Amino acid sequence: MSFRTHLESVVNQVDGALACSVMGFDGISVETFQKDEAVEDLDLSGAWVEYANLLTQLKNAAEALKTGAVTEVSINSEKVLTIMRLVSPEYFLVLALSAEGNYGKGRYVLRVTAPKVRAEL
Amino acid sequence: MSFRTHLESVVNQVDGALACSVMGFDGISVETFQKDEAVEDLDLSGAWVEYANLLTQLKNAAEALKTGAVTEVSINSEKVLTIMRLVSPEYFLVLALSAEGNYGKGRYVLRVTAPKVRAEL
Numbered sequence: 040m041s042f043r044t045h046l047e048s049v050v051n052q053v054d055g056a057l058a059c060s061v062m063g064f065d066g067i068s069v070e071t072f073q074k075d076e077a078v079e080d081l082d083l084s085g086a087w088v089e090y091a092n093l094l095t096q097l098k099n100a101a102e103a104l105k106t107g108a109v110t111e112v113s114i115n116s117e118k119v120l121t122i123m124r125l126v127s128p129e130y131f132l133v134l135a136l137s138a139e140g141n142y143g144k145g146r147y148v149l150r151v152t153a154p155k156v157r158a159e160l
Numbered sequence: 161m162s163f164r165t166h167l168e169s170v171v172n173q174v175d176g177a178l179a180c181s182v183m184g185f186d187g188i189s190v191e192t193f194q195k196d197e198a199v200e201d202l203d204l205s206g207a208w209v210e211y212a213n214l215l216t217q218l219k220n221a222a223e224a225l226k227t228g229a230v231t232e233v234s235i236n237s238e239k240v241l242t243i244m245r246l247v248s249p250e251y252f253l254v255l256a257l258s259a260e261g262n263y264g265k266g267r268y269v270l271r272v273t274a275p276k277v278r279a280e281l
Contacts, residue, residue, distance in 0.1 A: 093214055107238030117228030143264060 040046035045156055046072035049093055049132075052148050055140020057119070060133050061126070061156060069130065087121075090114060094123060094131060111146070124149040126157050166277055167193035170253075175271050176261020178240070181254050182247070182277060186248060187212035190251065195219060208242075208254055211235060228236040232267070247278050 046059040050072050052071045058073040066088035094112055120136040122145050132153055134145050167180040171193050180195040187209035213231060233244045241257040243266050253274055255266050 107240070109235060109237045111234075111236040113232075113234040113236075114230060115232040116230050117235075119228070 042070040049148050049152055053145045055137040057135040064095045124153050126153050170269050174266045176255040176258040185198040185216045245274050247274050
């Protein structure tokens with residue numbers, strides 16, 4: 040099973056999903072699956088590069104804290120919900136949902152998909 | 161109603177809540193309500209100062225994006241779930257839950273509490 044199959048499966052399982060990517064902490068997308076009707080006017084890839092940068096800082100910050108390793112970060116704006124889940128020290132999964140999307144299902148599906156993606160890295 | 165009453169109400173409504181604060185983007189807590197049994201060994205205030213710093217960057221990043229203003233950020237580690245909700249350009253609410261806490265209820269209660277806190281700023 041390729042990365043893309045996993046990403047397509049995530050997007051198809053979650054109501055309101057717009058796109059799902061495997062990204063490196065350098066902000067470069069390894070693979071992306073985006074719904075056909077997904078909003079062209081949302082600069083998702085631009086947002087994700089910024090988020091990757093912030094995640095890197097968070098990982099470093101978390102090491103100095105006692106709250107344990109950061110496993111999931113979510114950044115929600117008026118139009119888009121974004122859930123990021125760490126896959127390995129180098130890569131993370133990111134899922135974008137419309138503001139009305141099924142957020143709880145999105146978190147769940149990313150949690151179960153992360154180990155499958157990790158196995159292929 | 162004081163800030164503290166709102167914060168106490170949030171903590172009491174959400175299963176697994178550890179503490180709730182009103183914080184400035186400078187990382188300084190305006191007011192905090194913490195459960196008596198809340199974990200001394202978790203350096204929550206240290207974590208929140210780091211998170212405030214990251215939130216500030218996010219606010220700035222979001223202005224350059226098309227996904228609309230950032231309203232909520234969540235940073236989840238192995239031991240602690242943290243939900244932050246913007247109250248005003250200067251302040252945000254932060255809620256810490258144990259990893260088994262009721263995350264969905266936490267998001268909901270912060271969303272309805274934010275306007276009440278804003279009214280008192």
